Amino acid sequence: MTETMETATSTTPKQPQISEMFSKFALAFKTKTFEFFADETAAADETTDVDAGFSLLDSAEDFIPDQKVIILKPDQPLSQNQDFLPQKELAVKNGETQIKPLNTQLANTLISSVLSTVSSFEASYLQLQTAHVPFNEESIKVADKALVSALQRLSDLKQVYRDLCKNPDFGDDLPIGSCLEAQVEENQSKLRILGTVSNSLQTEIDQKDSEVSVLKKKLSEVQRFNSLSSKKLCSSLNLNSEVLLTVKVFDSVLNDACRTMHKFTKILVDLMRKARWDLDLAANSVHSDVDYVKKGHNRYAFLSYVSLVMFKGFNLEGFGLGSEGEVSCNGLGLDSVKSNSSLKQLLEHVSSNPMELLSRNPTCEFSRFCEKKYQELMHPAMESSIFSNLDQNEVVLNSWRSLSMFYDSFVNMASSVWTLHKLAFSFDPVVDIFQMERGVDFSMVYMEDVTRRCTMPNKTRLKVGFTVVPGFKIGRTVIQSQVYLCA
Template identity: 50%
Template sequence: MTEMMDGTSPTPKAPPISEMFQKFALAFKTKTFEFFADESAAENPPTSTVSPSSTQPKISFPIRKNPDVGVALPIESCLEAQVQENQSKLRVLGIASDHLQAGIDRKDNEVSALRKQLVDLQKSNFKLANRATHKFTKILIDLMRKAGWDLDLAANSVHADIEYAKTGHNRYAFLSYVCLGMFRGFDLKKFGLDEGDTEILCNGHVSDSVKTHSSLKQLLEHVSSSPVELLHRNPNCEFSKFCEKKYQELVHPTMESSIFSNLDKNEEVLNSWRSLRIFYESFVNMASAVWMLHKLAISFDPVFEIFQVERGLIFQWYIWKI
């Protein structure tokens, strides 16, 4: 109090130690917070979102990933997809190929079966033609006998100087005469009906597929109906011309008039090859069998061959059976 009253300034007191420690601690704490704040800002920089401008050009690059991580590249994925697609197509084509091959094998089996049937039909038709020629020859011999013919003399006129083991064996001369007449022209495409008829190609030569198809068609049409009915229905057909030609070759006018003029008056007699019903039907059936045999032979590729045994050869039955 005395000093203040005298007007003299008082001397400042030194701050206490506790206050100094508080200020120091506060400054240290502040610096510590600033240090850690700067370090956190350095580790996590602030992010900013920038919306692209409509006028700013977009630049894109193909995304390629590291192949080491096991993820396929886009180009490799496309190629793999194409490979899988092609493999799928190949599997489909393989199934279709197997199906077509099975169809081909089935058709081959059918063709083989039909070829076997065709061969069997040819053998059957040959036997039919053989029986038909025997039947017609027998009827012809009976007519000649009724007409008073000398059968030995007639047989000698067909094949001279033949010594027969038995009297009745002269019928083989007439059978030979009928067979040679019916099969004359068998190696020709039209069976000798046309003047310019050409020979059938044999021995493995290529046959005409068009004419082969025509022969098969005629064969099927002929088989589907009776030969006698066929002549009545179409008297100008090719088969009718064949019958007319073969009859004129076998039974010439002198022979015909001699046979039919001496028959009994009770029998129906006409001035043509249709004179007797039995004679007529037997000849037509024989001609039909030979006609079908010819059409059937042309249908084969190569076509069947016909051969003629030379005179003077020794007859062997087992060869004939073959």
């Protein structure tokens, strides 16, 4: 029996003591804790934990039957400002930490109150700025008081926020109103801003209306003065005729007409180029078989075309607006009544703006003259080619700021030619107009080379290619015709 017990004692393993088991467990836990916080990857951590676990339990001496191994991880560190954020409240109850939810309604009300106060400050500041121009002392005081009140309100809300961070229960009975009340106050502040801006704009409108009224009054006075001056001029035609009816005045008005024709021709040629016209072919259709000295000289053909159309009918008293049997008055004297009538029309025309004259009286003689000359100058085929193509028209008009540039140039040209005609029929005898036929010999008395090439007599007699601008004869004085010369 004794031997059996000894055999059993020798074959059965010796159980470790309790204190010894806890000592080994504490040592293993400490080791595993250091390994857990080592700077390794997750996969390596798992492998290390498993291997270490098996190494801890692989001996029969260290094995603890019917026990569970628990690994405790440390809590995440609190953020630096967590103690001051009112999102959650940490409370200890029965030795356990509990988290109380945030009072969302109170937070929304606080934010709405801040936004409302900021809007109120913005409205008051705008009123303060507006009160300085023009200076209004009472409004400045009211706006300043409102600004101070808004800043004080913001300071109070800041203090409420701080108290709420320390103690979330502090805000349960705060007198800050509701979220809807704050939104209403914010909308009222926005309405104040809109009202201030509207009042400022209305003040500017009133000032502009006052300026317009003053300018209208001045315009009325100027028009009345011009009317009286026109009557005085018309009543003293005999005195004016001594000043106006001179060769120097006529030559000045003629130069102005030539200048406007040059400007209109340049615009017309540019429009043709934008419409992709063949300018050489177009110039040849005006004056055929002309040997131009330079390539760009075909512009003189277009200037000749515009000039001869505008001066067509210049020798007629009605400028071609009357009957077909209208009598030419070139070189003949007119009775004093007709002469004074032309001078009166001249003074009336130069005292008004031609554009305003067309809009004010579209049936007057000048308006009919403009209509007639435009139809003769811009015949339908030509006008259709330049303006009718919508796609191309956009390209053409985009090169100019607007079509009014073309229209204004034509009206100014027509006005200068109309003025020259009325001045010519105010002379006694009437100014004579002439132009040179193609192929005649050049004469320095009656002609002027438009290119300024023929200044000295040449051995070979140059001949006229075409007339660019007609010439005029006032009594015994001759104003030379401008011509383009050919060999």
